[in-house]
Amino acid sequence: xxxxxxxxxxxxxxxxxxxxxxxxxxxxxxxxxxxxxxxxxxxxxxxxxxxxxxxxxxxxxxxxxxxxxxxxxxxxxxxxxxxxxxxxxxxxxxxxxxxxxxxxxxxxxxxxxxxxxxxxxxxxxxxxxxxxxxxxxxxxxxxxxxxx
Numbered sequence: 001x002x003x004x005x006x007x008x009x010x011x012x013x014x015x016x017x018x019x020x021x022x023x024x025x026x027x028x029x030x031x032x033x034x035x036x037x038x039x040x041x042x043x044x045x046x047x048x049x050x051x052x053x054x055x056x057x058x059x060x061x062x063x064x065x066x067x068x069x070x071x072x073x074x075x076x077x078x079x080x081x082x083x084x085x086x087x088x089x090x091x092x093x094x095x096x097x098x099x100x101x102x103x104x105x106x107x108x109x110x111x112x113x114x115x116x117x118x119x120x121x122x123x124x125x126x127x128x129x130x131x132x133x134x135x136x137x138x139x140x141x142x143x144x145x146x147x148x
């Protein structure tokens with residue numbers, strides 16, 4: 001298999017997801033649940049629909065994942081004060097130790113992934129990947145505007 005850039009990016013993402021899933025599993029979570037907790041830590045009060053859009057999954061998938069997180073005492077659904085059809089999602093105090101453990105897992109993962117790289121090399125890779133992401137997003141937006 002050729003080690004061209006697209007293949008390397010795909011393989012790195014796939015292997016990173018597998019490693020993250022393994023680390024989440026050690027905390028009694030799935031990778032999808034880990035992502036939910038991180039997003040709710042960053043932005044409390046998201047609706048299930050908003051979270052589904054961010055994670056690019058169906059709302060029913062989010063509902064089931066939230067059911068499990070709620071059963072574990074990590075997430076709580078609260079009524080939206082402006083619309084009683086909507087649930088707002090919030091972390092519970094029980095999520096704090098789990099989030100600390102997951103943060104440690106993220107640090108350990110990053111250290112493993114970047115082992116042997118100098119800080120300047122990491123900065124160069126980060127800048128290049130940010131630019132590549134911006135290029136892809138710009139292309140998607142342009143094609144979306146053309147289709148509209």
